[in-house]
Amino acid sequence: QKEVEQNSGPLSVPEGAIASLNCTYSDRGSQSFFWYRQYSGKSPELIMSIYSNGDKEDGRFTAQLNKASQYVSLLIRDSQPSDSATYLCAVNMDSNYQLIWGAGTKLIIKP
Amino acid sequence: DGGITQSPKYLFRKEGQNVTLSCEQNLNHDAMYWYRQDPGQGLRLIYYSQIVNDFQKGDIAEGYSVSREKKESFPLTVTSAQKNPTAFYLCASSTLTAAYEQYFGPGTRLTVT
Numbered sequence: 104q105k106e107v108e109q110n111s112g113p114l115s116v117p118e119g120a121i122a123s124l125n126c127t128y129s130d131r132g133s134q135s136f137f138w139y140r141q142y143s144g145k146s147p148e149l150i151m152s153i154y155s156n157g158d159k160e161d162g163r164f165t166a167q168l169n170k171a172s173q174y175v176s177l178l179i180r181d182s183q184p185s186d187s188a189t190y191l192c193a194v195n196m197d198s199n200y201q202l203i204w205g206a207g208t209k210l211i212i213k214p
Numbered sequence: 215d216g217g218i219t220q221s222p223k224y225l226f227r228k229e230g231q232n233v234t235l236s237c238e239q240n241l242n243h244d245a246m247y248w249y250r251q252d253p254g255q256g257l258r259l260i261y262y263s264q265i266v267n268d269f270q271k272g273d274i275a276e277g278y279s280v281s282r283e284k285k286e287s288f289p290l291t292v293t294s295a296q297k298n299p300t301a302f303y304l305c306a307s308s309t310l311t312a313a314y315e316q317y318f319g320p321g322t323r324l325t326v327t
Contacts, residue, residue, distance in 0.1 A: 149315055191256070193257075202257075202316070
């Protein structure tokens with residue numbers, strides 16, 4: 104069974120602090136990893152993609168990938184109330200077009 | 215503006231009725247997808263299509279049907295055979311070279327009673 108696991112939260116973080124979101128996946132051969140943000144009642148939007156081990160930074164967002172530990176994380180620096188949303192981790196585990204999705208972590212940024 | 219539209223936003227049906235959800239994109243994307251999202255669960259793939267007149271089943275295709283007669287359009291029919299159709303349905307599209315970077319429509323929330 105191919106799985107992507109996330110803590111459902113909610114994760115509560117003070118405004119201005121670093122929010123750290125984690126995701127583990129079951130298939131060691133996975134190649135592509137994605138973070139999507141979903142506001143309540145809305146559709147997901149892609150915020151980060153990462154394909155190789157290490158860190159990838161984009162503005163206040165940093166994605167971290169450790170394939171040996173089958174672990175991908177998303178750090179949000181200087182968290183803002185507008186970052187309050189559910190963050191979905193998605194992984195491609197084989198050569199077709201399918202993504203396997205985690206259930207998401209609800210993040211709440213407290214002013 | 216380029217994007218994906220889904221209609222309607224909310225849909226109510228009686229059990230036993232078929233219902234068709236619309237999805238249109240003007241991003242010139244080749245690939246289109248239908249997902250279902252239930253509370254507390256990840257998105258699950260229903261069907262996807264990489265080219266006109268061709269589509270493949272995803273993990274939960276039973277009780278659903280699709281067509282892809284035009285590049286821009288990928289309607290989903292929820293049939294009466296779908297045992298638990300109440301859910302949030304999301305349509306997405308992507309290029310073939312960046313198939314995992316998917317752009318989503320606003321979704322249709324279907325309630326069947």
